[in-house]
Amino acid sequence: MTHPLSLSRWLSLPLRDVFRGLDRCLDAGLRGLAGVGCGLLAGWWIYVPVHELMHAAACVVTGGTVSRLEIDSLYGGRLLGRLFTLIVPANAYAGRLSGFDVHGSDFVYLATDLGPFFLALFPGCWALRRAARARRPFLFGLSLPCAVAPFLSLSGDAYEIGSILTTRLPPWSDAPVRALLRGDDLFLKIRTFAALPQSLRDAWGTWVGLALAALLGVAWAFLVYGLADRLATLLGQPALPQAESFSQSDSGAS
Numbered sequence: 608m609t610h611p612l613s614l615s616r617w618l619s620l621p622l623r624d625v626f627r628g629l630d631r632c633l634d635a636g637l638r639g640l641a642g643v644g645c646g647l648l649a650g651w652w653i654y655v656p657v658h659e660l661m662h663a664a665a666c667v668v669t670g671g672t673v674s675r676l677e678i679d680s681l682y683g684g685r686l687l688g689r690l691f692t693l694i695v696p697a698n699a700y701a702g703r704l705s706g707f708d709v710h711g712s713d714f715v716y717l718a719t720d721l722g723p724f725f726l727a728l729f730p731g732c733w734a735l736r737r738a739a740r741a742r743r744p745f746l747f748g749l750s751l752p753c754a755v756a757p758f759l760s761l762s763g764d765a766y767e768i769g770s771i772l773t774t775r776l777p778p779w780s781d782a783p784v785r786a787l788l789r790g791d792d793l794f795l796k797i798r799t800f801a802a803l804p805q806s807l808r809d810a811w812g813t814w815v816g817l818a819l820a821a822l823l824g825v826a827w828a829f830l831v832y833g834l835a836d837r838l839a840t841l842l843g844q845p846a847l848p849q850a851e852s853f854s855q856s857d858s859g860a861s
Contacts, residue, residue, distance in 0.1 A: 620846060621755060621832050624732070627847040628739030632747045639744040646748025654752040655682040658723040659702035663693070665722025666707050671715040675706025703791070713771055720768050720791075724831055727756045729842075732835035736844040754835070757828035761821075762793040769823030770816075779816040788816050 633639045656678050663673045677697035678684035684696035697703075709715035731754035738746035757765060767790060774785040790796055800813045836846060 617833060618829060620836060621758060621829075624735060624739075624847050625751070625755065627849065628735060628747055631739045631742060631847070632744040634742060635744060639742075642744030643748040646745040647751050648748075649745075650749040650752045652682060653749075654726075654756070655679075655702045656684070656687060657726070658756070659704060661723040661726070662704040662719055663707070666704070666709070666715065666719040669715045669718040670712065671707055671709045671719060673704065673707045675704075677703045677705050713775065716771055717768065720764050720771070723764075724757060726753045727831050728835045729838055731756065732832065733839040733842050733844050736839055736847055739847055740844070755832075757831040761824055761828060763791050765824030765828050766793040766796075766821055767791040767824075768827050769820035769825075772823050773816055773820040778812055784813070784816065787813065788820060793817075793821060 629643065632643050635642070659676055659678055663676050666673050673693055676691070676694045677700060678687055678694055679698050679701050680696040681698075682701060684694060684702075688694045688696055693706075697705075704719070707719060709719065731750065734750035735747065735754040738744075738750055752759070760766075770789045773779055774788050779785065779788055787799070788796070796817060800817060803813065839845070
């Protein structure tokens with residue numbers, strides 16, 4: 608049985624890595640803060656199109672088809688559209704795989720959602736810790752979007768993953784409810800549910816299904832970071848210690 612303190616430490620691990628790493632990088636003062644900020648902007652600009660392209664690749668590799676991939680022009684959507692006909696510059700979202708067919712396979716659907724998060728497993732957490740230990744503010748900021756991607760996706764991909772799992776369960780497995788619950792925009796789902804007649808909301812248990820899907824998405828995000836932590840530790844980058852402990856622990860990390 609997991610000790611409550613161990614569970615608490617596991618749940619707080621992402622925040623500890625981010626804030627302890629940031630504390631380490633800010634030893635350089637304003638220069639360090641500027642470095643983290645510039646790295647974060649660059650990392651996000653690179654990560655958005657890579658994330659969406661990995662969604663598309665995962666879908667195709669596992670047997671699905673892709674017809675439309677939206678990427679905001681700010682993130683190179685217009686340029687990428689000249690290279691790939693399926694990419695359309697759009698600004699409703701930073702990026703979104705809006706046209707794809709999994710041919711009725713939940714395995715392909717899950718694989719499509721999960722594809723980009725291999726970057727969170729590696730190099731995400733490993734790169735974040737390595738940059739922090741090396742006092743490299745720009746590299747720390749650059750690795751942030753990749754490392755914390757599962758948490759950035761809580762209302763998007765993480766919810767969609769949770770909704771796929773939830774609609775495999777009998778209370779929400781009927782086709783109308785399944786279609787209603789599944790999606791990659793939690794806030795849009797909330798607005799949709801709120802507009803339903805009360806009788807349908809009660810009969811279908813939509814709010815319960817939505818809450819379960821959201822909770823499963825949160826659990827999945829922590830699971831991914833936990834796996835990334837294990838892999839980073841195996842590769843020589845254990846969890847970041849408190850600031851006063853860095854000098855003692857850095858000698859053993861590479």
